[in-house]
Amino acid sequence: xxxxxxxxxxxxxxxxxxxxxxxxxxxxxxxxxxxxxxxxxxxxxxxxxxxxxxxxxxxxxxxxxxxxxxxxxxxxxxxxxxxxxxxxxxxxxxxxxxxxxxxxxxxxxxxxxxxxxxxxxxxxxxxxxxxxxxxxxxxxxxxxxxxxxxxxxxxxxxxxxxxxxxxxxxxxxxxxxxxxxxxxxxxxxxxxxxxxxxxxxxxxxxxxxxxxxxxxxxxxxxxxxxxxxxxxxxxxxxxxxxxxxxxxxxxxxxxxxxxxxxxxxxxxxxxxxxxxxxxxxxxxxxxxxxxxxxxxxxxxxxxxxxxxxxxxxxxxxxxxxxxxxxxxxxxxxxxxxxxxxxxxxxxxxxxxxxxxxxxxxxxxxxxxxxxxxxxxxxxxxxxxxxxxxxxxxxxxxxxxxxxxxxxxxxxxxxxxxxxxxxxxxxxxxxxx
Numbered sequence: 001x002x003x004x005x006x007x008x009x010x011x012x013x014x015x016x017x018x019x020x021x022x023x024x025x026x027x028x029x030x031x032x033x034x035x036x037x038x039x040x041x042x043x044x045x046x047x048x049x050x051x052x053x054x055x056x057x058x059x060x061x062x063x064x065x066x067x068x069x070x071x072x073x074x075x076x077x078x079x080x081x082x083x084x085x086x087x088x089x090x091x092x093x094x095x096x097x098x099x100x101x102x103x104x105x106x107x108x109x110x111x112x113x114x115x116x117x118x119x120x121x122x123x124x125x126x127x128x129x130x131x132x133x134x135x136x137x138x139x140x141x142x143x144x145x146x147x148x149x150x151x152x153x154x155x156x157x158x159x160x161x162x163x164x165x166x167x168x169x170x171x172x173x174x175x176x177x178x179x180x181x182x183x184x185x186x187x188x189x190x191x192x193x194x195x196x197x198x199x200x201x202x203x204x205x206x207x208x209x210x211x212x213x214x215x216x217x218x219x220x221x222x223x224x225x226x227x228x229x230x231x232x233x234x235x236x237x238x239x240x241x242x243x244x245x246x247x248x249x250x251x252x253x254x255x256x257x258x259x260x261x262x263x264x265x266x267x268x269x270x271x272x273x274x275x276x277x278x279x280x281x282x283x284x285x286x287x288x289x290x291x292x293x294x295x296x297x298x299x300x301x302x303x304x305x306x307x308x309x310x311x312x313x314x315x316x317x318x319x320x321x322x323x324x325x326x327x328x329x330x331x332x333x334x335x336x337x338x339x340x341x342x343x344x345x346x347x348x349x350x351x352x353x354x355x356x357x358x359x360x361x362x363x364x365x366x367x368x369x370x371x372x373x374x375x376x377x378x379x380x381x382x383x384x385x386x387x388x389x390x391x392x393x394x395x396x397x398x399x400x401x402x403x404x405x406x407x408x409x410x411x412x413x414x415x416x417x418x419x420x421x422x423x424x425x426x427x428x429x430x431x432x
Contacts, residue, residue, distance in 0.1 A: 004030040006333060007088055007102035009078050010267075011036040011064055012044075013322035014300030014329075015108035016388065021330035023070040025339060033100060035074045035090050039064055042130060043387050044319060045355075046394070048171070050134040051141075052178035052357070053185075053406040055397045057131045062389040074100065078109070081273050083293055104295050104333045107273075107282060108326065111264035111301035111317060113421055120240030122422045125260040128171055136414040137259065141179065143410055144256055145186045149193050159254035161197045164245055165261060166237055168203035169211070170354060172261030173220060176201040177356040179259075180227050186408045200230045200253065207233060209362075211316070212352055216362040219371040223360045260421055264317055266302050278304040279314065286344040288329045297333065299325035308346040321347060323386075353379040 006022055008015045011034050022032050040061040049055040064073050076090035076098065089099040113127035126140070127133055141163065148160035163183070165176045176199055183197035201208070201224060208224065208231060209217040224231055232247070237258075239246040244254040266280045275290060276283040281304035282290060288305065290296040299305070300322035305315045315321045328345045335342045353363040353375070361375040363382075370378055380398065384391050 006104045008106045010108035012110040013319045014326035016041040018326035025334040048174040051137040052182040107298040109267040109302040114263040114265045124240045125258040139410045162255040163257040165259045167261035168208040297329045
């Protein structure tokens, strides 16, 4: 038979781990191809630390070719599939069109910002899903503090010093927790602003981190409130404008900073490929196979994977699931060539970690609830073990942050127009 070619769409947790596992299993006997818009795997859990000036962006950007030399990388955005001809079409960074054939296909397209029908949000809010958003946010926070310090009008100074984070899940909680420490560092030598930055964390749930163990959620809530963050629960944004946000409780918060962390939705690519979907995700069986297409697999946030531990439900859209599903799909593809046996995807919860900045964190490894320094040690150890590369550089940045002041300067690399909340809509110009 022809030399097997396995094409993987996407290089997030699911796609990267699928490729890495296939490299080990095939030992050079198969062509493994990744199609991805960037040449790196992004370690998303540490993105808030990039926005807060702790880590440099390349620390969490792991080279695909450097870590997976056995993989052929095609830079491009996939725009179509022909399942009869077994081809994938894509558009490269220069706008050129191409296609590649496959014997096995893994769809691991990932997710994008979740949108809600709130007036003004797509124009004035900014999401938090990648390096451009993190770099923009770091510059934006720095700029607002600098402009607040120079403002003669007290109302303008207050608005520029106010930051509203919507969504108290993992990302929103970490962004708010890291952000307040960042603004404290930025105002340390600005007497007029010292103690003035105001951070709000808003969610419709009745507690922060609703998917986490209740004890850890309470511990995280205590840390946030102790830092002066205003945690508004059972509250939502009713409308956003250039002047601020109107909340469902009737309050109006003057601000130039609306940070949208309400969750994710499957990549829009999934909706247009002609496969059955559930909750916007490609339907697969317990072996991660697309029904009726034995050579096609879907994993990660793009896949509606049945949760065998909770019949009738789907697995969550988390990095932990995506990574394990990528590995399982790789083993099942190897089994389709006679190497090993197929395995159903059934997960065992290893726990979660939440880094709250400073010396604070919350973690429940293997069900053991931890907080404070023990949780911090577990959290950072978990991240270093989970990262496929750049571990020494990340640890070095952490060490430098512990002994040196943060650098509060704007780089101006990313404009507001380059990071719209909805890529299908134009973004409003940067206020001020």
